[in-house]
Amino acid sequence: MFRSLLNFSLSLLLTGSISAQSMPNAGQTLLGFSAENIAAQKALEKKFDASLKRENLREWLKRMSARPHHVGSPHGKDNAEFMLALFKSWGYDAQIEQFDVLFPTPKTRVLEMLAPEKFTARIAEPELKEDATSNQQSEQLPVYNAYSADGDVTAPLVYVNYGVPADYEELEKRGVEVKGKIVIARYGGSWRGIKSKVAAEHGAVGCLIYSDPRNDGYFQGDVYPKGAYRNENGAQRGSVVDMPTFPGDPLTPNVGATKNAKRLDRKDATTLTKIPVMPISYADALPLLRTLEGAVVPESWRGALPITYHFGGTERTKVHLKLEFNWDIKPIYNVIAKMKGGERPDEWIIRGNHHDAWVNGASDPVSGQVALLEEARAVSELVKSGWKPKRTIIYCAWDGEEPGLLGSTEWVETHAAELKEKAAVYINSDSNGRGFLGVGGSHTLEKFVNEVAGDVADPQTKISVGQRWRANELINGSPNAKRDAKERGDLRIDALGSGSDYTPFLQHLGIASLNVGYGGESGGGSYHSVYDSYDHYIRFGDPNFDYGIALAQTAGRMTLRLANADVLPFEFTNFADTIGIYIKEIMTLADTMREDTKAMNRMIADGTLKAVQDPTQIFIVPKPKSEVPFLNFAPLHNALATLQESAKNYQTAAKDKSSPSAQKQLDAILMKTERALTSQNGLTRRDWFKHQIYAPGFYTGYGVKTLPSVREAIEQRDWKEAGEQIEIVAKTIANFAAEIDKATRLL
């Protein structure tokens, strides 16, 4: 998992009283299924559940995480071949599909403080006797950030909090210069790649990213090996490629990184960082941070180290950072296993999880991968017993996810034309743990997800995972989530930003996608560390593989229903409802920015802002910002009204029986509806991203931006662009509604 589970966001299942209520889908209706086929499907799922074996998960997880298996490693290739053999043994048409990608590994890593005292950072995670695989130093990738620039820099050190744009505004107000300095940012608040990108934009010459114990260490819980959390030497490897511009091999944007693909020269690759970047542990960060002088940072910037946090940036603290990498092209191995559909073989249900890790990766990604394998095995058992899916099922084990979704992106780019024709839905999983179901994805599948969540039992509480999800929203949700959980029939699924392999499917090609996993009760700080090991996972992850089985049941049900339904189970009223919320959000965003700008400009002009500052501290009054005009949101409202109407008409019509002969014809339209949400020109300044509803944020990384071209234009205060994008997005939504109408006409 490219993305940290630390901020595992749970969003939203079914109505009312938990104990009083029976499982909601016990036989009445099932989205996409004719009444006469429901019982057979339910029986099939029961059989499927019964054949799932937790011992397989344990055995495979131990085997696959037994050695480091990053891109280019012997054990990585071995794992791919192991899975290939399994798929073949289960009767899948399976193969390994290789790509050749740029994957830098460290040659030189030096971090030392030259002043006010000498200190050399350890940048290593030591062996622990409680962790059997932590001693495999010769095979481990050291602590580093992939796609960092080479560099040899010596400069004063500045603390920049999370290193997001707002933090640099604060530094400017406090008169702290970043240009020519090395910044130290803490993990959290954004995806790591944003930190180095924004640091470079502000003229920093180097970037350190450390795990503060406030976010990822003893503040959260007991540290490893006593507890699950990151210990003082734990560090978080990870990619800093500019994924929000495009993921995949930096040298082959838009095309597959096949052997003979045309490659960019490395100097022309736009997604590589401009400055050297390295992650460090809090044991390595503490000696540096405690020497910083200057003003004390704002309260929200302070971590849990036993020091007073200062901005630094003065000549007192001098740091030397030297990084050199082997810029090699390495092979990656995707495992692709097909089970051809009987009735509609050219409609594909794709189910994927990555298999590469930063080190041993027991949780990330093997915990998800082994659930996928067991799901695939149980599906093959059904086939052996005589059942055959209507549609084709394709299981994928991606390589190279960690450096930047390499395996999935290159595969999607290579097969783009065929996928656009045949892919109905992509279902992704990644790390998995104990706790609550979390689902993100296309809101055309929200109702479908709710049905599935109502039919899987939570292993710990025996209520459905949907009911437990709802309970969590009711108690721990935001005020809006609480209200929805109380009043709305369906729980809301998250919108997808990025951070795992759904991105090329959803955001590049417009294939309806879901990302599924459990978590929230298997906290800890092993993410991207040598301590993400079998030993850690069976103590703190999912000791009995209960949630591995739950994931196989959940994603397996999704796969089986999607593969078997009479008509693809898309539904559009929930999508329309969601779009309505996004439109409200961006209007509120503009209104709030308008009021805040006015208020701040007034306080700058009349001296209020200056008047409250402590005159003994530096404070540079910011320049007033341009006023926020009123934007014409009417095109979006008109498009939304059309969409609502179309969605309702389809819902009403779908209640009538569709003639069996028309189902295939209907599928052909439905499977491509999500494509209508893309635009060939893509997003402004990053045209690889085609989806007009969901994208990772340009300045948040994983964090999703919905209606991204409008929202980001507003956030960047480009009013002209915002107005243009409103028109484009409105047209996209109207086109989408027209596709729904086409489907309705077939009913």
Added chain:
Amino acid sequence: MFRSLLNFSLSLLLTGSISAQSMPNAGQTLLGFSAENIAAQKALEKKFDASLKRENLREWLKRMSARPHHVGSPHGKDNAEFMLALFKSWGYDAQIEQFDVLFPTPKTRVLEMLAPEKFTARIAEPELKEDATSNQQSEQLPVYNAYSADGDVTAPLVYVNYGVPADYEELEKRGVEVKGKIVIARYGGSWRGIKSKVAAEHGAVGCLIYSDPRNDGYFQGDVYPKGAYRNENGAQRGSVVDMPTFPGDPLTPNVGATKNAKRLDRKDATTLTKIPVMPISYADALPLLRTLEGAVVPESWRGALPITYHFGGTERTKVHLKLEFNWDIKPIYNVIAKMKGGERPDEWIIRGNHHDAWVNGASDPVSGQVALLEEARAVSELVKSGWKPKRTIIYCAWDGEEPGLLGSTEWVETHAAELKEKAAVYINSDSNGRGFLGVGGSHTLEKFVNEVAGDVADPQTKISVGQRWRANELINGSPNAKRDAKERGDLRIDALGSGSDYTPFLQHLGIASLNVGYGGESGGGSYHSVYDSYDHYIRFGDPNFDYGIALAQTAGRMTLRLANADVLPFEFTNFADTIGIYIKEIMTLADTMREDTKAMNRMIADGTLKAVQDPTQIFIVPKPKSEVPFLNFAPLHNALATLQESAKNYQTAAKDKSSPSAQKQLDAILMKTERALTSQNGLTRRDWFKHQIYAPGFYTGYGVKTLPSVREAIEQRDWKEAGEQIEIVAKTIANFAAEIDKATRLL
């Protein structure tokens, strides 16, 4: 100061643009003054300002904080005599008024950990070479909590966060037993005396209170002597007497502790703690806290020590606490200095600050005391130049504030009858520092305070202190405070809870009171420590005594205007507005409790609450609470309507010229209006507190509870009592309105 400035709450001055606006009271109107007398008053104030000398403040502060001057100390008596001499030299009719009070000092203090390892707490603040008075160990009161019980207990240790009732609810849910244990609470979240009271209520046998660096230490800023904040050995002395029941000498409730007063037997004294209590530093707390086992505490409970915080309470950590005290009766010395009024000598304007400290007390209380002295000196200069106040001015320097407002309370109780007749207004100050004006008090004086704040220039920014106060509200205030600062002509003053010497005046006798001071930019952690020294104060407090002069100008203006006005400058529309807010608050409180109770009871009944818990952790589902009935708030609304009408009528009438002959008669009514806000029966279960609008919270300590008898009945879920108290408070408000009407009839 009995109360910590750490949570210095600034609440609210005048309209619009700071730079564009001139000082608002430049000559137009002045509350209480006829138009023809305004210019003379302004000229007088100018003369007053001109005679203030910062060198006096520096010299006196250095002199008074040169040695420890707690109750019973030689230097405390010496300071009283020094001030007496000063007042006399300035022409005041001054005397020392002695009381004899119970004041325990430590004989034995032992805190040791017996298991899992041996550790003996230092409980001492070491000498620092940067702090000249920190070496006066032989005269210093050691680190202790006054009025702790004697005790010798050995028990497991439990961490209870702030030790307020809600924390014990959490402990109960987590299955952590407190009975028979020693609790360790961190400072903050409530007044310290609440921590030991609530601990004892839950069966704890001992209580430690430590300064967590999150609230009071390196998390906040650099520690002493590098910076102003509490270092690892700094500890906070302080009283744990049950002040919300009654302040003053525990042996003489309601009567003055004169030589021959009838005293309670110590065993019958209800305000003494039931268990031994001691404050400790974070260096002493860390070894204890890091041994605690059990579950990890909720995030909001975690401090800034470099450990994972656990509940503890198991047999693993055993602590031995032994405390013995000398339970002596000690003399205290109030200095009372009168300047008799010319025209209305039986109307008293009383101005006080305490002079006793826990150790050297440069900030607390000497910084406020020296501003009062300089104010008194400047007033005497005016008198020497031929001016005479209309009303009598009484300057008071209280002793024994720190242990429990002893000096002021005993004086007020002794002179209660005369004070009820003659006291018009009491103005209090205490610690003072650099920053923003903060004022709390009777809202009948809110308009008056706003006028004064508009006429004092902020020494750092040159705008008025009112304008700076408003700027601070606009930028740092709560959403309501921001809106008020933008839209309301007058800034809101705080309601007074307790924590300094206004309490007996305001809450026992119903004398309109104000508490005035500057702060917010002189942060630090010297409160109740040996490091509250001259050296600390001139580096981090108010190095140039700018804000000492500003306090003298502010409180001096208040005193001079109150003493000199044609009619006492009370105003009632702001008071009515405030009461309206309080009524809304308690209605919202009941509504919120009703909804929360319903929602929680439902989640308990239907299993939602249990469903979201991690089954590997202990969680005891709480019992459902009784439903919250709808209360009849109509009596309060009716009383409010009457009050609004009366306030408006007085405001309209007051604009007409009052005949000079009627002014004295009018004063006689006005000065007693606040008395009408008291009830002779006092508050339920604590009848010393007579005021029906303002009281310290029974379970918050200093934190104010407005409309306390109603609010606390609701909080304690006593619906019958809430209904009864609504009637009583409504009558009180109606009686108050009737007093205003009497005044109006004289106009």
